[in-house]
Every structure is written in structure tokens, then in C-alpha cells.
Amino acid sequence: MKIDFDGIQAFVAIAELGGFSKAAESLHLTQTALTRRIQKLESYLGLKLLDRTTRYVELTAVGREFLPQARAMVLEVTRSIEGLKDMSRHSHGSFSLACVPTMAAHILPEFISKYAEACPGNRIRLLDGTSYEVRNAVLNNFAELGICIQGEHNAELAEIPLFDDRLMFFCRDSHPFSRKESVTWADMSQADLIVVSNMTATRVVMDYQLAKKGIRLSGAYEVQHHATAISLVAAGVGCAILPASTLEEGDRQGVRRIPLVGPVVKRKVVLTRRKKSSLSPAASAFFDLLKGSPLKV
Amino acid sequence: MKIDFDGIQAFVAIAELGGFSKAAESLHLTQTALTRRIQKLESYLGLKLLDRTTRYVELTAVGREFLPQARAMVLEVTRSIEGLKDMSRHSHGSFSLACVPTMAAHILPEFISKYAEACPGNRIRLLDGTSYEVRNAVLNNFAELGICIQGEHNAELAEIPLFDDRLMFFCRDSHPFSRKESVTWADMSQADLIVVSNMTATRVVMDYQLAKKGIRLSGAYEVQHHATAISLVAAGVGCAILPASTLEEGDRQGVRRIPLVGPVVKRKVVLTRRKKSSLSPAASAFFDLLKGSPLKV
DNA sequence: GTAAATATATGCCTGATTCGCAATAATCAT
DNA sequence: ATGATTATTGCGAATCAGGCATATATTTAC
Incomplete structure (x- = not known):
């Protein structure tokens, strides 16, 4: 049987706001819908969570016991989901970038500050190492992007030339x-x-x-x-x-x-990423930034 | 927008089992349904959680980051819900019983052991006090059931005579x-x-x-x-x-x-409960036990 | 290199769910 | 009693989700 998360959310809202109507408003629903959600949840669970007359709503003993758990769950899930949505909307989040030391000193500072301006709050985890290590980091998903020297072709990697x-x-x-x-x-x-x-x-x-x-x-x-x-x-x-x-x-x-x-x-300096892996919004923003800027030697 | 808990559950199952088909089986669904759930979740979030070809499934960076949270949430919610269902199915759980001291010593031991036999694992929180306190405890939902001496009528209380x-x-x-x-x-x-x-x-x-x-x-x-x-x-x-x-x-x-x-x-010894409040399964089982047994003085 | 095997994605249909409106019922306050 | 308030229910409509059959993509084997 499917977990009725909406029902739990409805229960919490009603318990917190003390009534179906107020809860319905806060959830942008009619109170009809809420009645049904609670009915469905209760019949699914086989027990009553709310004692209600047409005039009053009160928690049952079970409801009182369940409320803190339910509240915590709803909060956790919505917070988490909102975090993800925010991640996509505003390219929020952190990502890992592998880079050879020379380039870390040479071109990265400029782009990191540009990136910080475009995406404030985002953190870049910088892994520095040899070209070989950089490519491996990207291949093994230790880093979403890599900056390294173009070497032998690898079918799994996409390479975007940065400059010669x-x-x-x-x-x-x-x-x-x-x-x-x-x-x-x-x-x-x-x-x-x-x-x-x-x-x-x-x-x-x-x-x-x-x-x-x-x-x-x-x-x-x-x-x-x-x-x-x-x-x-x-x-x-x-x-x-x-x-x-x-x-x-x-x-x-x-x-x-x-x-x-x-x-x-x-030597050709390239920006590299794994073909198979999709970029996180945070990495994607950095990728676009680097790809979109003409680089001089 | 509604929280897509099913989607999260699907994501976790796929990530843990490493494939749509296996996950579908474990969730008693077709693989088609899972594909759709993930698509829905991803489009709702605006980001990819799984990189997949028709042949392979792999977590994206975001997916890797989200998985532990998602796993914890799914676990917590299902555990909690299952607990409630179990509560209703097997009259599991604890409840509070208010009782006057005399009766606690006189009739309760017998019933508590009967109850323990019928509902092993259930705990009874016993509040002992005067008849007045017992009735108050029931009225204020501090206890679901009360055993006390019949006194003046109270519209909020239902009283079941136990014995004279x-x-x-x-x-x-x-x-x-x-x-x-x-x-x-x-x-x-x-x-x-x-x-x-x-x-x-x-x-x-x-x-x-x-x-x-x-x-x-x-x-x-x-x-x-x-x-x-x-x-x-x-x-x-x-x-x-x-x-x-x-x-x-x-x-x-x-x-x-x-x-x-x-x-x-x-004096009439009565079992009392609040008319408005529904009993929890645990209390209900005790209630039925007491109501169903003829009592001698 | 081609074919077989395997796993996900898609088109399409059906059945179920959910929602909202309107009307009803139940309770509390005056 | 009566009116105000609030939950519930009937009903119709829209949406959603699931399943089957099939397509598509990828790996493995010969």
C-alpha cells in the first residue's frame, strides 16, 4: 500500500491550526479535500487521529502520540524537497572540481570569483592533482568537472578546449x-x-x-x-x-x-566532464561560465 | 504543490537495488510505473537524480547527496506508519488509566494480567487518585479510562457500571x-x-x-x-x-x-471514559475486557 | 559486425483518485 | 429556539497513476 504523505501533512496542519478550515487555507485546498484526506488516512491506519464534531476538532490519544513524529517527518521532508527545488532554481549547492595545480593558480582564481558573484553561497571543493588524477576523479565521479591537459582520448569523457x-x-x-x-x-x-x-x-x-x-x-x-x-x-x-x-x-x-x-x-588545456553523468545545477553553472568565456593565453 | 513521497520512495528503492526492474518488483509495481514516478519527481524538482541509459542506472551528484536524506525519510515514515497500523491491527500501544487506590488493589491486578495476556507488550500508565481526580483526569485527556465511584452525573462522561x-x-x-x-x-x-x-x-x-x-x-x-x-x-x-x-x-x-x-x-464502581474522545486500540481492548467480564463483589 | 539479451522509455488506454461545488448535518452561542 | 459556524456528503469533472504492449538503447556473445 502506498504511503499517504498528504494525509499526514493534512493531519499535522489540522492539529497545529486547530481546525479543518484554517488548515485547508494554509494548504491551499478546500476543507472538503482535507476531510477526505483525513478520512482516507484514518481508514488506512484503522484508527482515529482526530475526534471531531462538526464544530470542534481535538486530537485523540493516538493522535497526540503521533503528532510530534508526524510534525518532524513533514518538516524534514518538505525542507529537504524545498532544498532540492531551490538547488535547481538558483543553481544552489556545492560541487567538486578537479584541477591541475598550474591551472588552479592561473585561470581558476578569476573564475572562482566570477562564480562566487553569480552563485553566492556555493562552495567548490577543489581537488588538485596531475592530469591523470584529474581525469580519474572525473571518471569515478569524485569530481563533476575537471581542468587538465588534453591527453589520450577517452570515450567516457567530454572535453571542451579552454585554451592552448x-x-x-x-x-x-x-x-x-x-x-x-x-x-x-x-x-x-x-x-x-x-x-x-x-x-x-x-x-x-x-x-x-x-x-x-x-x-x-x-x-x-x-x-x-x-x-x-x-x-x-x-x-x-x-x-x-x-x-x-x-x-x-x-x-x-x-x-x-x-x-x-x-x-x-x-599543450591543450581542456575542461572535462563525464559524458554519462549529468551535472548538478551548481556544477552546470560553473561549466557554462567557463565554456562561455573566451580565454587568452 | 503536493509532496511526491512515492517518488522519493521509488528513488531510494532504485538507488538501493541498482535498477528500475528490481526496485519495481520490491515495490510490487511494474517498471513502467517506476519510470514514470522518477520522471515526475525529477521534473518536479527540476533536476536529475539518476543518470540512466536503457541499460544502466547511476546516481547523479545530486542524487548521491540526496540519497542518505531520502533513505532516512522513507525509513522514518514507513516505520512510523507501520507502527500505527500495527497499533490498530493488534491493539498495540500504551494508554493511561486513572483509578482509585482501592480498586487498583482490588480488581485491577486480575484485569491487568488478563490484559497482559491478551495484549503482550502493552503498557498501562496507572494514575491513582481520588474519584474526583480520576474523573478529572479522564475529562482532561490525561487518562483514556477511569475507574472510580459513581458520583454526580457529568454529560461529558460515559459511565459503565462495574459492580456494586x-x-x-x-x-x-x-x-x-x-x-x-x-x-x-x-x-x-x-x-x-x-x-x-x-x-x-x-x-x-x-x-x-x-x-x-x-x-x-x-x-x-x-x-x-x-x-x-x-x-x-x-x-x-x-x-x-x-x-x-x-x-x-x-x-x-x-x-x-x-x-x-x-x-x-x-457505592457504585464505574468504568468511565470521555464521551467525545475515541479510545486508542490499546485502551479499547482494555475497555472491552472490563466491560465483557461479569464482576462479583 | 551482427544478433541476442537485457533494461529503460513511450504510446495508449483504463480505472481510480482527488478535488471542488453545493447542499446537508451537527454543534455552540445567544 | 435560532442563527452562526464548521465538518461531512453527494455528485460530477478533471487529473493521475498504473499496466500492457512496444519501441529504443546498450551490452554481450558469437
């Missing part, structure tokens, strides 16, 4: 190349190179594209994180090849960023 | 009257009488009936409780006039109970 992140040459301003307009991959052989680990997506992309041109790169140093590489450059350890997004030219005293050509190598 | 409780003469077996078959009210003038307070219903009934015969009684001692009076008799303080139910002949060493005639005065 060009690889650049980073050196101290005391370096011989520091005044050049651009440097070539061929020039790299003369430099003490700091490169990121070949476990990173950036490195995989780079090696792949260079291999197509027959270029092989060997670095003197290998680090895990872009931020570390920059620090080493600043400290005078050597030069680095890193995505442009790592550091804007002029952002760090004594470090120069120089375009690297022949060929120009880019 | 005859006034008796109680004395020590050393008393001059102790061997008599009966004593008369006229004999009373020769006795050191212990009577109950004129605040008690027993006394009111007694005085009223004696007054009609032109008899006036004066007691040497006045006590509140029948039990006290008996103790005084046993201690040799004097003789008492008390309802037969106070003590069976032979129940107390050295105390004799002798019929009192000319006239025979009785």
Missing part, C-alpha cells in the same frame, strides 16, 4: 638568451635544461610533438612541479621549458619568458 | 459484634467508629443514602484512606465502615468483615 598553452623558455635575465625575441628548440642543446618529469602530461605532449619533428630533448634536471622549476630558474640553476601559463612575463623578478619556436609546441 | 460495592462493618474479632451475622446502622452508635473523610466519594455516597433514611452518622475518627482505616481497626483503635472491596473476609488476621444492613448502602 604554449611552451616557453624560461631563464634568468643574466642568461645569454635573455634578450632574444625567441629561441628555437635547437638552441636548447646549449642550455642547462630543467624539465618536468616524463610522468606529467605536459612532458608527454611535448615529447610526442617533438618526436614528430625528430627532436629529442635531454634535460639536466627533472622536477615534478612547474613551480619548482621556476624556483630553480630564479635561483640560477638553469633554464626551463614550461607552459606559458606557469608564469606571466615580468611576474617574477629576474626571470624572463621567451617564446620557443621551431616548432611551436602547445 | 457494599459498605461493610469492620472490627476486630474481639469486638462484641464480631460473631454477628450482620449489624445495623443503628448499632453503630455503640461503636468507636472510624470513617473516611467526607471529601471522599465513598463518604458522599454514604451520607447521601443514609440521609434519605434519616440516619446521621458521627465517627470518632476520620481518615483519608481505606487502607489506613483497616490498619486502625487491626490495631484495635476502633471499628470502621468501609466498602466490601477494601478487604475480603479472612484476608487480614484478626479483622472481621460483617454485612451492614438497614439499609444496605452501596
Whole structure:
């Protein structure tokens, strides 16, 4: 048998307001309907909850016992449902976003503040990790959205290109190349190179594209994180090849960023989501925000 | 808008069992009906709770968030409703019974054990007090049933006679009257009488009936409780006039109970309930038990 | 790659439910 | 008694929900 939630709601309203008519008004119904709902509920339960004459309404012993429970249930359910409806109406709620650290520092701050403005009160749980981890988080529903480097195609993931992140040459301003307009991959052989680990997506992309041109790169140093590489450059350890997004030219005293050509190598930064999963309103709002904004390098 | 509890229930069932078909079976519905329920719920909420292909069902982020709440709500409501239904089906539950102390000691033990046999697990909250208090407790819904002495008529109360409780003469077996078959009210003038307070219903009934015969009684001692009076008799303080139910002949060493005639005065013990209030199944079962059993003095 | 198997979705119909209006009945207050 | 107030009931209409048959989509197997 079906649970008669409306009946319970009617019972609570009548008990609280002390009459069918008042309760009917508060529920936007006629008192006729309420009479019927209570009758149905009582006959379903097999007991009376309200003693009523045509003139007066009073709780029965059972009704008195049941009222607190009923009240709590009605409150809980309506609150919960209203919360969900609100979630959909105003894109309320929280969601998880997985993101590679570089992008978390580079583009995210701007979008998070835009998002906070559009959807005040919403919280973003930020999971940072490697591209691989980001993609996995999205695939396993640990995060609804991910920002990472485009890698091998995965049928389960939808990827929306955000921007191309060009690889650049980073050196101290005391370096011989520091005044050049651009440097070539061929020039790299003369430099003490700091490169990121070949476990990173950036490195995989780079090696792949260079291999197509027959270029092989060997670095003197290998680090895990872009931020570390920059620090080493600043400290005078050597030069680095890193995505442009790592550091804007002029952002760090004594470090120069120089375009690297022949060929120009880019990694593609993408926004990714699981094809099968629908986005929550909160995530959807963020998704639209990111998708709708043109991004410059 | 009406709260769609069925939808929530469907959602929980599907989420727990991992599919529409299995859930449909557990809810004794077709899978078609479930599809419709979920569609209705989702469109009402304006968001998706389940990502499903024709082949697979998976929770969305929102669905995952909502599931624990939904599960708790469904559980709470069904448990509560089932409890009420059970209450009606098996006269389960507790109720309050108001009773005068004498009767609590005299007839109640028998009925309580009968009741416990018929309705195991049910609890009776026993409120003992004077007849006046008993009637008030019933009138104010502090107790569903009352056992008291019949007094002035009250339109709000229904009274079912249980038995006539005859006034008796109680004395020590050393008393001059102790061997008599009966004593008369006229004999009373020769006795050191212990009577109950004129605040008690027993006394009111007694005085009223004696007054009609032109008899006036004066007691040497006045006590509140029948039990006290008996103790005084046993201690040799004097003789008492008390309802037969106070003590069976032979129940107390050295105390004799002798019929009192000319006239025979009785108080009527009644079972009372509030006319307006319906009885809970638990109280109703007790009511029927009491009403259906012939009672001897 | 195609077919079979499996699970959800949809069209359509039917039966049941629910609602509201109007009229009725019952109670309380004057 | 009478009138005011409030719940109940009869009845018709609209809506809703359920079920059957079928379509559609996806996975698995050969």
C-alpha cells in the first residue's frame, strides 16, 4: 500500500491550526479535500487521529502520540524537497572540481570569483592533482568537472578546449638568451635544461610533438612541479621549458619568458566532464561560465 | 504543490537495488510505473537524480547527496506508519488509566494480567487518585479510562457500571459484634467508629443514602484512606465502615468483615471514559475486557 | 559486425483518485 | 429556539497513476 504523505501533512496542519478550515487555507485546498484526506488516512491506519464534531476538532490519544513524529517527518521532508527545488532554481549547492595545480593558480582564481558573484553561497571543493588524477576523479565521479591537459582520448569523457598553452623558455635575465625575441628548440642543446618529469602530461605532449619533428630533448634536471622549476630558474640553476601559463612575463623578478619556436609546441588545456553523468545545477553553472568565456593565453 | 513521497520512495528503492526492474518488483509495481514516478519527481524538482541509459542506472551528484536524506525519510515514515497500523491491527500501544487506590488493589491486578495476556507488550500508565481526580483526569485527556465511584452525573462522561460495592462493618474479632451475622446502622452508635473523610466519594455516597433514611452518622475518627482505616481497626483503635472491596473476609488476621444492613448502602464502581474522545486500540481492548467480564463483589 | 539479451522509455488506454461545488448535518452561542 | 459556524456528503469533472504492449538503447556473445 502506498504511503499517504498528504494525509499526514493534512493531519499535522489540522492539529497545529486547530481546525479543518484554517488548515485547508494554509494548504491551499478546500476543507472538503482535507476531510477526505483525513478520512482516507484514518481508514488506512484503522484508527482515529482526530475526534471531531462538526464544530470542534481535538486530537485523540493516538493522535497526540503521533503528532510530534508526524510534525518532524513533514518538516524534514518538505525542507529537504524545498532544498532540492531551490538547488535547481538558483543553481544552489556545492560541487567538486578537479584541477591541475598550474591551472588552479592561473585561470581558476578569476573564475572562482566570477562564480562566487553569480552563485553566492556555493562552495567548490577543489581537488588538485596531475592530469591523470584529474581525469580519474572525473571518471569515478569524485569530481563533476575537471581542468587538465588534453591527453589520450577517452570515450567516457567530454572535453571542451579552454585554451592552448604554449611552451616557453624560461631563464634568468643574466642568461645569454635573455634578450632574444625567441629561441628555437635547437638552441636548447646549449642550455642547462630543467624539465618536468616524463610522468606529467605536459612532458608527454611535448615529447610526442617533438618526436614528430625528430627532436629529442635531454634535460639536466627533472622536477615534478612547474613551480619548482621556476624556483630553480630564479635561483640560477638553469633554464626551463614550461607552459606559458606557469608564469606571466615580468611576474617574477629576474626571470624572463621567451617564446620557443621551431616548432611551436602547445599543450591543450581542456575542461572535462563525464559524458554519462549529468551535472548538478551548481556544477552546470560553473561549466557554462567557463565554456562561455573566451580565454587568452 | 503536493509532496511526491512515492517518488522519493521509488528513488531510494532504485538507488538501493541498482535498477528500475528490481526496485519495481520490491515495490510490487511494474517498471513502467517506476519510470514514470522518477520522471515526475525529477521534473518536479527540476533536476536529475539518476543518470540512466536503457541499460544502466547511476546516481547523479545530486542524487548521491540526496540519497542518505531520502533513505532516512522513507525509513522514518514507513516505520512510523507501520507502527500505527500495527497499533490498530493488534491493539498495540500504551494508554493511561486513572483509578482509585482501592480498586487498583482490588480488581485491577486480575484485569491487568488478563490484559497482559491478551495484549503482550502493552503498557498501562496507572494514575491513582481520588474519584474526583480520576474523573478529572479522564475529562482532561490525561487518562483514556477511569475507574472510580459513581458520583454526580457529568454529560461529558460515559459511565459503565462495574459492580456494586457494599459498605461493610469492620472490627476486630474481639469486638462484641464480631460473631454477628450482620449489624445495623443503628448499632453503630455503640461503636468507636472510624470513617473516611467526607471529601471522599465513598463518604458522599454514604451520607447521601443514609440521609434519605434519616440516619446521621458521627465517627470518632476520620481518615483519608481505606487502607489506613483497616490498619486502625487491626490495631484495635476502633471499628470502621468501609466498602466490601477494601478487604475480603479472612484476608487480614484478626479483622472481621460483617454485612451492614438497614439499609444496605452501596457505592457504585464505574468504568468511565470521555464521551467525545475515541479510545486508542490499546485502551479499547482494555475497555472491552472490563466491560465483557461479569464482576462479583 | 551482427544478433541476442537485457533494461529503460513511450504510446495508449483504463480505472481510480482527488478535488471542488453545493447542499446537508451537527454543534455552540445567544 | 435560532442563527452562526464548521465538518461531512453527494455528485460530477478533471487529473493521475498504473499496466500492457512496444519501441529504443546498450551490452554481450558469437
